[in-house]
Amino acid sequence: MAEVKNRNDDEFQIIKGIANSGNDGPVLMLNLNRYSAEAAFPDGELYKSYMSFVEKFVSGVGAKILWRHSVLGHPAGDQKLDEVLAAWYPTHQAFLDLFTAPGAEENFRLRGIAVEYGVIHRFPGDVSPFTP
Secondary structure (H helix, E strand, C coil): CCCCCCCCHHHHHHHHHHHCCCCCCCEEEEEEEEECCCCCCCCCHHHHHHHHHHHHHHHCCCCEEEEEEECCCCCCCCCCCCEEEEEEECCHHHHHHCCCCCCHHHHHHHHHHHEEEEEEEEEECCCCCCCC
């Protein structure tokens, strides 16, 4: 299995539990990224290569990038980000499949070079209007 920087093992256990529950369903992963100087976001070759690769790679597990946007600033807090990316997966298992899918090694190699700081938040994948 490919390795992820700052992996939250407790959360991965929850995701595995859902994937094995018989009640698995869609999930939205919101990626908050700050890119390395080497990535040269947003016009650098490394950044462009990574984005081109990741968009094709996630489709291999049935997922898709719904959108990605540059971050203009942070009026509150101190979390400096370059981009927010929303990735939709048909199931939690599909998310887990990323780590063993063809191309995983290259995906995580590029991510390791391009992403200086990244956090992924998990949301219901029905992408419905807000419900608390």
